[in-house]
Amino acid sequence: MSDTPVTVWIPGDQLLRAHPAIEAAESRSGRRNIRIVLVESDARIAQLPYQRKKIVLILSAMRHYAAALRERGYLVDEVRAPSFAEGLQHHVAQHRSQRLVTMAAAEYETRRFQHETLHALLGIPVDVLPNTQFLVGQYDPFPAIEPSQRVIMERFYRAMRRRFAVLIEPDGSPTGGEWNFDRQNRRPLPRTVAPPPPITFEPDAITRQVMTDVDARGSGVGTATGFALAVTHAQAEAALNDFITNRLAAFGPYEDAMSATHDVVFHSMLSPYVNIGLLEPLQMVRAAEEAYRTGAAPIQSVEGFVRQVIGWREYIYWQYWRLMPALRDANAWNAMRPLPRFFWNGETDMRCLRHVIKRAIATGYTHHIERLMVVCNFCLLAGIRPSEVNDWFLAHYIDAYDWVMQPNVIGMGLNADGGLTATKPYIASAAYINRMSDYCDGCRYNPKQRVGPDACPFNTLYWNFLIQHETTLRANPRLGPAVLGLARLDATERAAIMREAAGLVEGL
Ligand SMILES: Cc1cc2nc3c(=O)[nH]c(=O)nc-3n(C[C@H](O)[C@H](O)[C@H](O)COP(=O)(O)OP(=O)(O)OC[C@H]3O[C@@H](n4cnc5c(N)ncnc54)[C@H](O)[C@@H]3O)c2cc1C
Ligand code: SF4
Structure with a gap:
């Protein structure tokens, strides 16, 4: 075990309970030699006029994450800086870090920054570990396929179901006898049906402070007022449980229904959490599968939800990494009008x-x-x-x-x-x-x-x-x-x- 000080950088959308960069650094250098840094970058927050509730979510979840790590005995440095680069430079200089360990970002530009800029910027070795927030990080169903070749989502989805044994019977057949129950899932919402709204969370002192700070910045879409999202793993798990108990059973039939009155209908509203690591995709689908096995939700709903999470979500991420950076300039219909x-x-x-x-x-x-x-x-x-x-x-x-x-x-x-x-x-x-x-x-x-x-x-x-x-x-x-x-x-x-x-x- 090495005695040299090591920094683990955790970006704000990687708040995993078991973070591979922490685990790797700890097993190499021991807990007392590592310091975890979370950087709040002003430049990143100001890149677009972002939804204020999203900024509150990320900053509050980061601060709660830092507090939870401290409780577990880690040394944590929370840095507010003009940019990630400046925040990390400051941290490394202050703590004389000899190595930086981080997990590959889900986003293209940040990953490029990790791979191409960090080492030269900090002047120390940088380990960028594989991203574990997506199942395709463990298993790519079509590794050799060219970006110009189309792989339809259904093929991709079935491969993921098989590989991770989700809704698969012992003989290898799909649970319920079909891979896809979409045909049963296209009902409008009757006026007499009132979906139970998602669970909300009273902001604590940390969140209230972030809400005040975000509104004080004065930029961004909407307002921080009314923020009531989960900001910890325990709260996100409560939100998952709330969905499984109260909305999953009707998720399938009303998946496509839109309502002027009911914002969420029977959807899960879990994407804000899984996208920043407060929940993980297998955890979500296993909870839904369990609801089917115990008779709490029908197969058409459970399969519909599983399709979203290990089908669409994974496929979208897979497509992103196949098609970037050309994707951002794609304009096949030659659409040139400005947004109204x-x-x-x-x-x-x-x-x-x-x-x-x-x-x-x-x-x-x-x-x-x-x-x-x-x-x-x-x-x-x-x-x-x-x-x-x-x-x-x-x-x-x-x-x-x-x-x-x-x-x-x-x-x-x-x-x-x-x-x-x-x-x-x-x-x-x-x-x-x-x-x-x-x-x-x-x-x-x-x-x-x-x-x-x-x-x-x-x-x-x-x-x-x-x-x-x-x-x-x-x-x-x-x-x-x-x-x-x-x-x-x-x-x-x-x-x-x-x-x-x-x-x-x-x-x-
Ligand atoms: C134009 C457009 C923009 C979108 N923007 C986003 C976005 O910014 N962030 C985002 O997470 N999703 C986005 N999606 C995908 C999807 O609409 C949202 O994930 C979903 O509406 C989130 O709400 P929910 O958690 O209630 O989803 P549910 O309907 O309950 O679905 C369950 C989960 O499946 C996943 N999921 C389902 N479809 C997709 C998909 N196409 N891509 C990725 N994940 C999916 C999400 O994690 C979601 O939480 C977008 C889709 C479209 C068509
Ligand atoms: S613009 Fe009005 S009429 Fe047209 S689809 Fe929308 S709500 Fe319906």
Whole structure:
């Protein structure tokens, strides 16, 4: 065991209970020779006008993490600095560290910083250990595949289920007899069903101080007031338990349902926690699987949730590392319009967008279908530049990080990666939003009209998109039926749609 002082740097989205960098440093140098550093970087916080509740979440969770490590007997240095570089330099100089150990960041730029800058900056050896926050770090189902080749999520997901033995019977078959219960999971929310809202947590003194500090900075989306998220492992586990007990059973059937009244519907609202290490993916799916085995939740819900966590989430991370850095400049539909100003205050007559944007500003959360089929659908149909949409999401959401945003927004939501993430563009007219939500009731627009002063803009833009991209869309077998609908439009209707769509996007 070496006696030289070693620093372990833990970025704020890596608050794992068992952190591999701490374990590695401790077994090499012994607990008394290591010092753990957490850096609050002003530059990182100011990179975008981030959702204030997200900044509170990260800073408060970091401070609680530091306190918990101290209680376990570790030496911890909490540094506030203009940048990560300056914070680490200061720490290393002050404590005369001879080595730095860290775990590879989930995000591209921070990982580059760890690999390419840190050693020269600090003048000491730097060990960057593999990231353990994702299961694909342990097992890559398709290691040899080229970035230009498409791997559909379903293939990836089944490989993960098999490898980690999740919802797999002893004979290797999928539990419940099917791999996928999606067909049963597309119900709108009946008016008589009131989903129980997620558990909330009273801010303690540490969190209250962070809330005051964040609001005092004066920048960022929304307000810290009303922050009630989990900031410790125990609280995040209580949130997981709350979901498993109170919402998982109905998660599947209402997974795609949208509601003007119920923010979370039956979703888990666990992404803010798993993305910063307060929960881990296998822990989440094992808890759901257990609920199925004990009869507390049906297979369609449990499989639906498992698919999100070890299917979509892992796939998205895998795609990110395959497609970066080219992904951030992808713009397959050549969308060049700026983001409308109403995205920053929600002031639009389109009731669905108004609700979703205002909810994102106020809470930092809207569920998956609202992100995909309301916000991204609109931006794709209206031809908004992907990088601007990406930044909007990054700024507004409590669970937003570069690794999850780029494949979801640029890949899945806007189909700007040429179809490498999703096999078809997720576009829909008002008919879909009307079927899956209560937004259209009471909207100033008519979800049944395509043109005219009351026509829903989603309709005008949807049909215009089909007209503009008819040839490309026809080549996609998954969109055949939608494009065939164009045959029912005569030349006069086409001209009216194109004229009104042009007016609409000009007006944005
Ligand atoms: C345009 C767009 C932007 C998105 N931005 C983010 C984001 O910033 N951060 C984020 O974590 N997720 C993002 N997602 C994915 C997904 O919408 C959220 O993970 C989910 O809505 C979080 O809410 P929940 O915890 O209630 O999820 P649930 O519906 O309860 O799902 C369970 C878990 O599955 C995981 N998950 C499901 N789908 C995805 C996915 N496509 N990518 C990654 N994880 C997934 C999440 O960890 C989530 O907590 C985005 C999706 C789209 C289409
Ligand atoms: S009518 Fe159109 S704009 Fe209004 S809520 Fe429905 S889909 Fe949204």
